[in-house]
Amino acid sequence: MINILHLIKVAAVVIVAAVSAGCERPVEITWDASSLHRVTGGVYARVKVLSDGRLALVYSAGPAVCMRTSVDGGDSWSEAAEIARDQRYNYTNSELLEMHGGRLLYLWNARPRTAGECEYKIMGAVSDDGGATWRVQDIFRAGCRPSEGCWEPVALQFDDGHIELYFADESPYDTTSEQQITMMRSDDDAETWGEPQCVSFRQGARDGMPVPIYLPHRDEVVVAIEDNSLAGRFKPVTVRTSEDWRDGCVTGSSPRRRSALKADEQLHDTIYAGAPYLIRLRDGRTLLSVQSTEGRHGTNERYANMQVYAGDRNAENFSHRTTPYPDLPWEGNALWNSLCQTDDNTVMAVMSVGGVENGGIWTVKGRLK
Numbered sequence: 001m002i003n004i005l006h007l008i009k010v011a012a013v014v015i016v017a018a019v020s021a022g023c024e025r026p027v028e029i030t031w032d033a034s035s036l037h038r039v040t041g042g043v044y045a046r047v048k049v050l051s052d053g054r055l056a057l058v059y060s061a062g063p064a065v066c067m068r069t070s071v072d073g074g075d076s077w078s079e080a081a082e083i084a085r086d087q088r089y090n091y092t093n094s095e096l097l098e099m100h101g102g103r104l105l106y107l108w109n110a111r112p113r114t115a116g117e118c119e120y121k122i123m124g125a126v127s128d129d130g131g132a133t134w135r136v137q138d139i140f141r142a143g144c145r146p147s148e149g150c151w152e153p154v155a156l157q158f159d160d161g162h163i164e165l166y167f168a169d170e171s172p173y174d175t176t177s178e179q180q181i182t183m184m185r186s187d188d189d190a191e192t193w194g195e196p197q198c199v200s201f202r203q204g205a206r207d208g209m210p211v212p213i214y215l216p217h218r219d220e221v222v223v224a225i226e227d228n229s230l231a232g233r234f235k236p237v238t239v240r241t242s243e244d245w246r247d248g249c250v251t252g253s254s255p256r257r258r259s260a261l262k263a264d265e266q267l268h269d270t271i272y273a274g275a276p277y278l279i280r281l282r283d284g285r286t287l288l289s290v291q292s293t294e295g296r297h298g299t300n301e302r303y304a305n306m307q308v309y310a311g312d313r314n315a316e317n318f319s320h321r322t323t324p325y326p327d328l329p330w331e332g333n334a335l336w337n338s339l340c341q342t343d344d345n346t347v348m349a350v351m352s353v354g355g356v357e358n359g360g361i362w363t364v365k366g367r368l369k
Contacts, residue, residue: 026310026320027285028369029347035365036325039077040068043352045361047074047340048096050104052130055342057350058083058106059361060092065108067096067131073342074363083125084136086110088118097155097163103128105190107153107165112144120149122167126190139165139193140184148174150182155190156212156221162187166210166223169196179206181225183245200239202252205229207239213280215315218242222315224260224278224288233299234274235267236260236290238315260288261309262319267294272301277338278315279347281368286311287347288318291335295323303330306337306351308366324349324364332356341368 039045045059055070057077064085068077083106084091093109104127112118122140127133142150153167162185169182181200184193200207205228212223220242226234229252239250239257250256259266260276267273273292280286288311291304305328309318325334334351341347347366353359 024285024312026312026317027281027287028320029287029308029310029322029366030369031322031324031326031349031364031366033327033364036362037364038353038358039361039363040080041360042066043361044092044094044336045350045352046095046338047342047348047350047363048098049340049342050098050130051102055340056096056104056131057361058094058096060090060094060108063087063089063091063113065091065094065106067106069131073346074348074365081131083134084108084123088113091123093152095154097157099157099163099189100161101189102130103189104131105155105163106134107139107155109151109153109167111149115146116144119144120146120151120171122150122153122165124153124190137190140167140182140196142169142171143174145174147177152209154211156214158214161189163190164212164221165193166199166212168206168208168210169198170206177206178204179208180249181207181210181223181239197245198249199223199241199245200225200250200257202227202229202257205252208234209275211276211278213278213286213315215280215313217284218314221245222278224276224315226274226276227257228274231269233269233272236273236276236288236318238278258316260311260316260318262317265309265319265321267292270299272299272304273307274301274304275336279339279341280315281341281347282344284313286313286315286318287339288315289337289339289349291333291337294321297330302333302355304333304335306334306349308339308349322366324366325351325353325362328353329356332359334362344368
């Protein structure tokens with residue numbers, strides 16, 4: 001009996017060590033081409049699973065931000081509900097967070113249609129009735145010119161209830177074209193927000209498009225961002241903290257900044273792979289998507305397609321690239337993409353398809369293994 005118990009303990013240690021070293025089996029995804037379909041016009045869409053079982057699709061439509069819901073796993077969607085509209089702005093970069101108590105927080109970026117007329121803003125709207133009504137708020141105000149703007153908000157809530165809001169911010173660098181990732185915190189379910197804090201900045205470059213996840217087994221926040229420090233082409237990297245950012249802003253030389261892709265998956269300098277989207281699956285493994293020119297004709301970003309990489313439980317070693325829409329026409333693109341695990345065995349890829357007839361927001365389902 002002692003020997004058996006000893007063997008069990010040794011085996012457990014080996015398994016834990018293998019997982020920690022990133023040696024676990026990566027996620028396998030089989031994309032179902034028959035599920036590929038256009039949902040609606042619009043751009044920059046995200047899908048979230050709500051606590052009542054519905055899927056919520058949030059997206060941008062010119063001067064408005066909208067939401068549709070699905071009760072059949074995304075096979076069909078409701079009519080659009082308009083969350084907010086302002087003709088002075090292009091409203092874009094929609095995101096959604098459902099808080100622990102069921103309150104919904106809808107986030108977006110307000111971009112003035114006429115430069116200098118209005119401020120760039122990170123905006124939010126909260127709903128306490130499942131999305132039937134919304135209360136709009138300004139969260140962060142930047143400058144009035146694109147060179148001092150703010151972009152791409154996304155939020156994460158923790159077990160203690162506090163929320164961290166991340167966004168790309170070039171307002172401190174209006175004369176240099178640099179950009180940082182800024183974080184703001186709320187301790188009252190998005191009623192009020194604390195002071196902005198820089199969490200990632202590489203001098204001479206543009207950190208952008210943050211997407212955070214929390215790794216409970218490491219008590220660590222991992223934020224996927226795009227970093228253009230390699231030959232000026234964006235690539236996916238991660239920045240991290242296990243001290244709630246008390247360890248300071250992640251600089252370009254910090255060991256807390258790492259390439260997201262596995263060593264043997266590194267991309268050539270000329271390949272563009274920006275706009276990352278990171279999710280943690282229910283079993284703890286991770287997925288990362290990018291919009292990439294790998295495998296496309298040339299390196300022009302307007303021809304990029306969505307690519308998905310499988311990572312480990314530490315949000316590292318992303319590899320095993322798959323393409324949700326492999327038959328995307330050469331003249332088309334699939335941009336500003338996102339991922340959502342809709343049930344234990346299914347992940348949904350969400351794309352803004354352009355450059356082709358019948359463009360708009362498209363989704364496709366993948367089988368997880």
